[in-house]
Amino acid sequence: MQKNSAETTANQICYHCGEDCESRLVTFDEKPFCCEGCSLVYELLSENNLCTYYTLDQNPGISRFQKKHDGYQYLEDADLKASLITFSNGIETHITFHVPTMHCSSCVYLLENMHRLNAGVIQSVVNFPRKEVAISFKESETSLAAIASLMSEIGYEPHISLASAEGNKPNLINRKRLFKIGLAGFAFGNIMMLSFPEYFSLGNYFDQNNLKYYFGYISMALSLLVLFYAASEFFITGIKGLLKGYLNIDLPIALAILITFGRSIYELRYGNGAGYFDSMTGIVFFMLIGRYFQDRTYETLSFDRDYKSFFPLSIIKINKGIEETIPVNKLKKGDHILVRNNELIPVDAMLIKGAGKIDYSFVTGEAEPVEKFRGELLYAGGKQVGGSLSLEVLKTVSQSYLTKLWNKEVFQERETQQYTFVQTISKYFTLVLFAITASAFFYWLPQDLPRAINALTTTLIIACPCALLLAATFTHGNSIRQLGKKSFYLKNASVLEKLAKINVIVFDKTGTITEAKFADVVYKGAPLSAQENQLLKVLFKNSAHPLSKRIYDFIKNDSSIELTTFEEIPGKGMIASYPNFKIRVGSEQFILGAMQNALLKESIVYVEINNAIKGYFSIKHVYRSGFASLIARLKKKFELMVLSGDHDAERSTLQFMLGDTTPLYFKQSPSDKLHKIETLQAKGKVVMMVGDGLNDAGALRQSDVGIAITDQANYFSPASDIIMDGRSFGNLYRFIQFAKTSKKIIVISFVISLLYNAVGLFYAVQGNLSPVIAAILMPISSISIVLFTTIATAISAKINL
Amino acid sequence: MAVLVLLIGISLLVAIGFLISFFWSVNDGQYDDDYTPSVRMLFDDELVEQKSKK
Numbered sequence: 089m090q091k092n093s094a095e096t097t098a099n100q101i102c103y104h105c106g107e108d109c110e111s112r113l114v115t116f117d118e119k120p121f122c123c124e125g126c127s128l129v130y131e132l133l134s135e136n137n138l139c140t141y142y143t144l145d146q147n148p149g150i151s152r153f154q155k156k157h158d159g160y161q162y163l164e165d166a167d168l169k170a171s172l173i174t175f176s177n178g179i180e181t182h183i184t185f186h187v188p189t190m191h192c193s194s195c196v197y198l199l200e201n202m203h204r205l206n207a208g209v210i211q212s213v214v215n216f217p218r219k220e221v222a223i224s225f226k227e228s229e230t231s232l233a234a235i236a237s238l239m240s241e242i243g244y245e246p247h248i249s250l251a252s253a254e255g256n257k258p259n260l261i262n263r264k265r266l267f268k269i270g271l272a273g274f275a276f277g278n279i280m281m282l283s284f285p286e287y288f289s290l291g292n293y294f295d296q297n298n299l300k301y302y303f304g305y306i307s308m309a310l311s312l313l314v315l316f317y318a319a320s321e322f323f324i325t326g327i328k329g330l331l332k333g334y335l336n337i338d339l340p341i342a343l344a345i346l347i348t349f350g351r352s353i354y355e356l357r358y359g360n361g362a363g364y365f366d367s368m369t370g371i372v373f374f375m376l377i378g379r380y381f382q383d384r385t386y387e388t389l390s391f392d393r394d395y396k397s398f399f400p401l402s403i404i405k406i407n408k409g410i411e412e413t414i415p416v417n418k419l420k421k422g423d424h425i426l427v428r429n430n431e432l433i434p435v436d437a438m439l440i441k442g443a444g445k446i447d448y449s450f451v452t453g454e455a456e457p458v459e460k461f462r463g464e465l466l467y468a469g470g471k472q473v474g475g476s477l478s479l480e481v482l483k484t485v486s487q488s489y490l491t492k493l494w495n496k497e498v499f500q501e502r503e504t505q506q507y508t509f510v511q512t513i514s515k516y517f518t519l520v521l522f523a524i525t526a527s528a529f530f531y532w533l534p535q536d537l538p539r540a541i542n543a544l545t546t547t548l549i550i551a552c553p554c555a556l557l558l559a560a561t562f563t564h565g566n567s568i569r570q571l572g573k574k575s576f577y578l579k580n581a582s583v584l585e586k587l588a589k590i591n592v593i594v595f596d597k598t599g600t601i602t603e604a605k606f607a608d609v610v611y612k613g614a615p616l617s618a619q620e621n622q623l624l625k626v627l628f629k630n631s632a633h634p635l636s637k638r639i640y641d642f643i644k645n646d647s648s649i650e651l652t653t654f655e656e657i658p659g660k661g662m663i664a665s666y667p668n669f670k671i672r673v674g675s676e677q678f679i680l681g682a683m684q685n686a687l688l689k690e691s692i693v694y695v696e697i698n699n700a701i702k703g704y705f706s707i708k709h710v711y712r713s714g715f716a717s718l719i720a721r722l723k724k725k726f727e728l729m730v731l732s733g734d735h736d737a738e739r740s741t742l743q744f745m746l747g748d749t750t751p752l753y754f755k756q757s758p759s760d761k762l763h764k765i766e767t768l769q770a771k772g773k774v775v776m777m778v779g780d781g782l783n784d785a786g787a788l789r790q791s792d793v794g795i796a797i798t799d800q801a802n803y804f805s806p807a808s809d810i811i812m813d814g815r816s817f818g819n820l821y822r823f824i825q826f827a828k829t830s831k832k833i834i835v836i837s838f839v840i841s842l843l844y845n846a847v848g849l850f851y852a853v854q855g856n857l858s859p860v861i862a863a864i865l866m867p868i869s870s871i872s873i874v875l876f877t878t879i880a881t882a883i884s885a886k887i888n889l
Numbered sequence: 890m891a892v893l894v895l896l897i898g899i900s901l902l903v904a905i906g907f908l909i910s911f912f913w914s915v916n917d918g919q920y921d922d923d924y925t926p927s928v929r930m931l932f933d934d935e936l937v938e939q940k941s942k943k
Contacts, residue, residue, distance in 0.1 A: 140932070193928040200929070216925040266915045274908045278901060302894065306901070 104130050105243075106147030129242050136204045141194045148194030160236040162413050163248070169232055172248065174222075180210065182224045183232065185239065185246035190219050199244060206230055206238050221246075265380055272318040272373040275310040279366045282307050304356045307365040311349065319345050319372045340521055344548035345371060351541055364545075367862065378870055403427075403434055406478065423481045433470045433479070438463065441478035445655065446470035474655040521551045528853035539855035546855075546862040550848035559837035559873050566881040567830040574889055575813030576823050583809045586793050587827035589774045593722060594765065594787070596779035597732030597742075598635065598691065600797050603712050603814060609642040613695070613703010620697060622649060623671060627664050631656050635691055639705050661693075672696040675735070691734060714818020719745055721821040727773070729753070731761045731787070761787040778812075778820070795820075819889070826888040833880045837873050844869040 102122035114121045117134065121127035133141055141148060163169060175182040190199065196214045199221045203209040208230025212223045221244075225235060239246050282303040322342040329336035345368055352363025404426040405414050411426060419425065419435055427433055433446070444460030447470060460466060466479065525547040532540035564581035571578060578584055595601050616624070621643055628640040630651070654664045661674015672679060672695075679694035679701065693705045722728060728750045730742060736754035743752060753764065761779075765787050768775050777784070777791035780798070788794030795810040797817060812820070848865055851857045914920070 144932075193931070196925060196928050197932055214925050214929075215922040216928065217922060263915050263920070266920055267912060270908060270911045270915065274904060274911075278904055281900070282897070299893065303897070306897070 102126050102147065103142070104147065132205065132242065133198070138198065138201055138204060141198050144192070144194040144197055148192050160233040160240070163232045163236055165414070165418065167418070173232070176227070179227055180224055181227055181232070182222065183235075184220050184222045185236075185248070186218075186220055187239070187244045188219055188247050189244055190214070190216065190221075195244065198242065199239075202235075202238070205242070206235060209235065265376065268318040268321075269373065269376045269380060272314050272369055272376055275314045275318075276366065276369040276373045279307045279310055279369055283366050301356070304363060304365075307363065308353065308356060311352070311365040311369050314369045314372050315345070315349055318376065322372075322375070336518070340518060340525075340548050340551070341371070341375060344545060347541075347545045347548065351545060364858075371866070374866070374870070419481050421481055421483065425479050425481060427472050427477045427479060431472055433466050433468055433472065435468050435481050436483045437466050437468075437479035437481050439466055439477060440480050442475055443653075443655070444472065444477055445474045447473050475651075475653045521548075524551065524849065524853065528855070531853075532855050536855070542857070543853055543855035546852040546857045547849060550852045550857070550862045550866060551845050559841060559877055560834050562874050563830055563834045563837065563877040563881055566878055567826065567885075570881060570885040570889060571823060571826065574819060574823070575816045576819070577811045579809045583793060584827050584830060586774070586809070587776070587824060588831040590726070590776040590793055590824070592727045592729065592768055592773040592775045594729045594731055594768070594775060594777045594791065596761075596777075596784050596787075597730055597738075598734050599780035600778055601712060601715055601730070601817075603710055609638050610706050610708075611642070611703060612706060613701075616695075616702060620669075620702075623651070623664075623666055623669060624673070624695065626651055627654070627662060627671060627673060630654055630664075631662055635693055635707055636662075638707055639693060642705070670698050712814065712817045716745060718818050718821055723747055723750075729764070729768075731756045731764055731784070733757070733761075758784060758786050762790050765790045822888050826884060829884040829888060830881060833877055833884065836880070837877050840876065841869060841873050 101120065103119040104121055104126035114124055114127045116127040116130060119130070121130065133139060163172070173181055173183045187195075187199070190196070196216055199214050200212055202212045202223065206225075208225045208228075210224045210226060212221050214221050223235060236246050236248075285300070285303070319342075322338045322345065325336060326339035326342040329339060348364050348368040348371070352365050352368065355363045403414060403419065404411050405419070406424040406426055424440070425434075425437065439460055439462055441462070444464065444466065446458050446460055446466060458470075465482070525544060528543040528547055529540050532543050560581075564584055567584055568578050568581065578587075625640060625643040626649055628636040628643070630636075649666070651664045652666050654662070656662045657674070657678070661672060661678040664671045673693055676692055676694060679696050691707045693707070695702045695704060719728070723746070728746055730746065730750070730752045732752075732754050733756055734754060736752075739752060739754065743750070746752070753760070756764070761784050765775055765777060769790070769792070774793075775791045776793040776795065777787050778795045778797060779788050780796065788796060793809050795812050797812050797814050816823075844865075848857070848862070848869075852862065
C-alpha cells in the first residue's frame, strides 16, 4: 500500500465521501480520497474488513475535510453521563445517540458493525427514520468518550444536545397511539360483526330471542373501552382548548363521539335498535389512524439540527492557570472560563481579559459585532469574534435558561404572529360547523325528535374538518420531503407558504452567486517564508468568509500553531499578531487605504506583514453553474436585486446578466443589507434573500424567506429559513415554482373536501342520513384527499424539480 | 341457534387473543422502526453470524 499526495488533478471524486478532490487528492490503496480524514476512515474500515460499506451505496462517506474534532472527555463526567445514558448496571451501559449525518444504507451497515471497530461495543442498533443508534457497551473495555470519538472519527458525529443533557430524552416513540389504534380497531371490527344481523335485518329469530340486546350490550362494553381509552385524547384536547377560550377541531369530534354514544345507549335501552356503536368506534379508529400518519410525517420532517445544538456543551475552565474542559452545567458563579474565537458564550459573564467583539446574530439576527471592554457584562448566546476571552461567570446555568433565551423574542415573535392559512380556516370552520349543526337540530326538534338527534350527530361527523387538516399536512409534508431530496432544506411548513408568496429576490454576491474555485487562487508579490505561510494559513482558518476559505485551501503549510491575537473586521479584513509578527490581510481599501485599481475582474486580498505590503492573493470568481439561465427565468417573474459587500468590479457583467433595471448595490455592510431589506418590506414587498449566512445573517433574518447557501453541509446559519446546497443553486426557480404548485394543491384539496362536506351536509341536516353511512363517508373523504395530495405533489415534483 | 351465544363468546376470545398479541408486539418495539429492518436484511451473510442479537 502506498500513500502519496498529488499536486493537481482533474475532477477526481473521493472514494469515501464523493466530494470533488480538487487539489487535496490523497491516493491510498489505488483509490482517490479528498483528504487525509477520508483515507484514514477507509484505512480503518479496510483493516476491519468492513469494505462492504462502499458497495452498498456509492461514495457513502461523510466528508472529513475541515471537520473540527472536539474532545469528548466531558462525557465522562458522572452527572452528565447519568443524564445521557438509558441504562447502566456498572458493567454494561446502554446509550442512544442521535446521529444527524446518517443518510444511507451504508451508514446503517457501518454503525451496526461498530463492535468490529471497538471490541467493547456489545451491540449497536440503528433506527434510521429517527436517525438514532442505540449502543450497548462494556464499561470495563471501553468508555462513552471513546465510543463518541470513534463515531466522530468515522464521520458519524453523535449529536449531544442540551435537551438530551438535561435528561429529557427527546420525544420517546409514541407507542400509546398504536395501542389506542389497536384497541379501537379491535372494537370497531367486532362491533361490525355483531351488527351484521342489524345491517341486513336477519329474520325473526334474532328479534324474538333478545339476541339483539345481547349483541347490543357486548357492543356497548367494547365501545366503553374505546370511549375511555382510545378516544381520550380528543376529549382532553377539546376541553383544553375550550378552557383556553377557543374552539379547536378536536371539539366537534369529541362531541360527535359523545352524542353517538349517548344516543346508542338510549336506543339500546328504550328504542328498538342496537345503536350506533359501530359508527362511534369507527370514527375513533379512522381519526386515530389519520393522526398516526400525521405524526409520522412530522417526525420525518423534523429539522435535523435545531438551534440548541449550537450552544456549547463543554467549556474550558481556568482553574489556577490550568485549563480543563468541563460540562457547561457544572459551572459555578465566580468560575473563570475561556472563550475562543467563534465560540458561543454559554452563560452571563463578566469580561475580565481580552478584547470582546460579540456577535449576537444567533440571538438577534444583527450581524454587526458589538465591542465589549473589561468589566462589561456579556449575555449568553453571543459569539466571540476575534481573540480569546477570559470571563468570570456571573450566573449559574440552568440549561433551560439557554434554551429559553434561544426561543426568546425574535424567533418566537415571528412564529406566533403569523397564523398559517390552515389555522385561520379551521378556526372559522369549527364555528360555522357548530352554527349549522345547532340550526339543523333546532329546526327539526319541534317536529321530530329522533330526526333532530340524527341530524345533530351526522352533521357533526360528516362535517368534521379532518380532511381539510390532512390536506395541508400531507401536502406540506410531501413537498418538504421532495425539496429535501434536491438538497433544499426547509425549516418548517410555514416557510413553504411564504416561499409561494415572494415577489422580490435579493442576492448576495460573493459566495452566493459566485463561487471561488481553489484553482483560481494566485499569489502575487514578494515570496513568503515557510513561517509566514504557516501564519497566514492559521489566520485564514479563523475566518469563515468564502475568500478566506479558498486561500486557506491554497496555502499548503500545516496550521498547528496558535495566533497570539486575532481580530476580524467584517467586510474588511483581519488583523493578527504572533511573536515578532504583525499581520494584516484584507481588501485593498483596508490595507492600502485607497482603491487603486477598481477595474480588476477578481477579488484581491492584500497581505501586510510587519507594516510591509508583501503582495496579494487574487481570487477569480466563477459564477455558479446555471446562474445565467436561472436569472433569465427569475427576471420574468420577480424583481431582483444584488447586495454585495465587495467592490463593483463586476458591475457591468452583472448588469448585463440581470438586465438594466435590476438595482445592484456594492460595498454594502451587513447593516446596509439589513436596511435595504427593511426598505423593500416597508413598500409591501415579500422578500427572499439568498446569502451565504456569514456577513448577511441580519438580512437573512429580516427577509421573509432567508436562504443560506452552503457548499459544505456542516455549516448552518440559524438565522435562515432554508438551507440550500450550492450545487442545486441553478434549480432555485424550480423550487419556487414547486412551492407555488403546492399551495395550489392545498387550495384544490380544500375545495374538494369542502364539496364533500357540502354534499354530506345537505343530506345530514335533513336528518335522512344514518350515522353509519356518515361514519363511512367521512374516512373515505379523508383518504381520497390524502391520495390526491400525495399523487399531486409527486406529479408536481416530477414536473417542477 | 342458541349456540350462537357461545360462538360469539369464543370469537371474542380469539379476537382478544390477537389484540393482546398486537399489544405485546407494540410493547416489544416492533413498530418503533419500520424502515431499518428492510435495509438490514440486505446485508451480506458474513455479518449475521458475528452480530450478537438479543
